[in-house]
Amino acid sequence: MYVPSDDTFLLADCILQYRGKWALEIGVGSGMLLQVLEKNFQNVAGSDISIQALQHCKSRSSAMLACCDAASAFAGKFDLIVSNPPYLPDDKVKDLTVHGGTAGIETTVHFIMSALPLLARDGKMLLVVSSLADATELDKPIAKMKIYKKVVKEKRLFYETLSVIELSLFQQL
Numbered sequence: 574m575y576v577p578s579d580d581t582f583l584l585a586d587c588i589l590q591y592r593g594k595w596a597l598e599i600g601v602g603s604g605m606l607l608q609v610l611e612k613n614f615q616n617v618a619g620s621d622i623s624i625q626a627l628q629h630c631k632s633r634s635s636a637m638l639a640c641c642d643a644a645s646a647f648a649g650k651f652d653l654i655v656s657n658p659p660y661l662p663d664d665k666v667k668d669l670t671v672h673g674g675t676a677g678i679e680t681t682v683h684f685i686m687s688a689l690p691l692l693a694r695d696g697k698m699l700l701v702v703s704s705l706a707d708a709t710e711l712d713k714p715i716a717k718m719k720i721y722k723k724v725v726k727e728k729r730l731f732y733e734t735l736s737v738i739e740l741s742l743f744q745q746l
Contacts, residue, residue: 577605580701580735583728584657585609587737593652599684600656604630643687650693656684657701678711697741704734
C-alpha cells in the first residue's frame with residue numbers, strides 16, 4: 574500500500590477546489606484521498622488492485638470500493654476522477670505502487686483510457702505526474718484523444734517537480 578507523501582498531499586489540496594455529485598479515485602492506496610473527496614462529493618467510489626488497500630480503506634471511508642484494474646468495474650458518469658498513479662520510470666517494474674512503466678507514464682495512460690468513458694460531459698480528471706517521467710510520451714495519447722490538459726498546481730522538490738494535471742473533454746473558457 575502506498576503511504577501518502579508530497580504527491581498525495583499536492584493532489585489532496587487540488588481536490589478541495591472541486592465539487593459535485595459523483596467522484597472516483599483510481600488506486601485508493603491509503604484512502605486519504607477518498608476522505609478528501611467525501612468532503613465535497615455526494616457519492617464517492619474507489620478502486621485498487623490490492624485487496625489489502627481496500628480493506629484498509631473500508632474502515633476509514635464510506636466510499637463504494639471495488640477490487641479491479643483501473644476503473645474497469647465502474648459504469649455511469651463521474652464529475653471528478655482522480656488518481657495518483659505510479660509514475661516513476663523503470664524498465665523492470667519493481668514496485669507497482671511507484672513504478673509506472675519504462676517511460677513512467679504507461680500506467681497513467683492506462684488509467685486515462687479506462688476512466689475516460691466514465692467522465693461526465695463537464696467532468697474533470699486530476700492526475701499526478703512527475704518531471705522524472707517522459708511527459709512528451711504522455712502528451713501524445715492526450716492529443717490523439719483530443720483531451721484538453723492544463724496544469725493545476727506544481728510542487729518543486731530537490732529531485733523532481735510534481736504536477737497535478739486536469740484533463741477534460743472540452744476546453745474551459
